[in-house]
Amino acid sequence: MYREPPSRPVHGRxxxxxARRAQIVEATIExxxxxxxxxTSFTAICRHANLSSTGLISYHFAGKPQLLREVTRTxxxxxxxxRAxxxxxxxxxxxxxxxxISSHFDFMAAFPAHARALTEIAELVREGPAPGLDDVARSALSVEGLVVLLEEGCRAGEFRVSDPAVLALAVHGAIDNVVRHHELFAVADLDRLARELTAIFTRCTLSP
Incomplete structure (x- = not known):
């Protein structure tokens, strides 16, 4: 008689x-x-994941920081x-x-819970030390990729930017603040927000 083959381990699992870890991560995001x-506590996550006990979360994740690392990575x-x-x-x-710029708003429209969860984690890191979480969260908030894009645009002659790193920080700061304002007040549609920010920062890159 045919039997299902045993599950093969992936990274020791x-x-x-x-699948259970993924279920817990998605419930944490929600x-x-x-x-x-x-x-957000293990008890609250259990309710979202329909788990019978917080022990099931503790079995897969040593604590809240480790769980949030996996959430951020996901x-x-x-x-x-x-975005790429x-x-x-x-x-x-x-x-x-x-x-x-628009990809941030596209992601928010397609995965609103994920975008909101990342905002919560970012706020946690900005408020002070977050043991076990600082490195992965700061990597997620890095502007390095945008700095490279701006530098390449300058070399190609399309941009005139005196300090790409500062402009990259300004772009990300604007995106973060517009996203937070939208989450609180829903004052405009996401497409319009993306267009307005794009127009503003395009003007910032023009030659004087």
Missing amino acids: TFTQD TLAEIGYTR IVEKAGPL CRVAQETTYRGKLAAY
Whole structure:
């Protein structure tokens, strides 16, 4: 009689264990998005994941910092390819900058819970030391990729930017603040927000 083959281990875990970890991560994302970091507990996550005990979370994750590291990694791995694909499709650096900005809003529209969860984690890191989380969260918030894009645009003669690193920080700061304002008040549609920010920062890169 045919029997299902046993689950093969992935990085020392079975497919079943990986599926349970993924379930917990998605439930954590939903919980962060719905009630915020301070109210997110293993008990609250259990309710979202329909788990019978918080012990099931503790079995897979040593603590909240380790779980949040995995949440951050999961969100970044979902958002990164979307942004990279949008940017790569453009043939000019002005187009790449516009795609870079709009991809953040595209991600927010497609995965609102993921975007909100990452905002919560970012706020946690900005408020002070977050043991076990600082490195991965700061990597997720890095502007290095945008700095490279701006530098290449300058070398190609499309941009005139005196300090690409400062402008990259300004772009990210604007995106973060517009996103937070939208989450609180929903004052405008995401497409319009992306267009307005793109127009502002395109003007910032023009030659004087």
